Amino acid sequence: MTSAVGIRALETFVNIQGLPDNQVTVFxxxxxxxxxxxxxxxxxxxxxxxQxxxxxxxATSQQIKDKTS
Structure with missing residues (x-):
């Protein structure tokens, strides 16, 4: 309920201005x-x-390094 009424974790770090309304809603x-x-x-x-x-x-980085070696 706390996050639903306005205290959110991500919105303080992401600029959502200019995004379409449907993307803002999903975000x-x-x-x-x-x-x-x-x-x-x-x-x-x-x-x-x-984690x-x-x-x-x-793991992905290691696979790329192994392929280039």
Whole structure:
């Protein structure tokens, strides 16, 4: 409820002015769910998601390095 009424995590970092209305709506809904999850579950869930992304990017980078060697 807190994120739905206006306190959001991502919108403070992203400039959404000039985006089409449908993209703003989708962005705000995603922001509400992300912020709500962060408030409800603490930072562990966000940390796990970030860790998965970092590991994927590192593995991809290593594969590219291996192919060029």
């Amino acid at each position: 705000r809904w995603l922001d509400v769910f992300l912020t709500g999850g962060l408030i409800a579950g603490g930072s562990e869930g966000i940390h796990k998601l970030t 998965v992304i970092v590991e994927f990017l590192e």
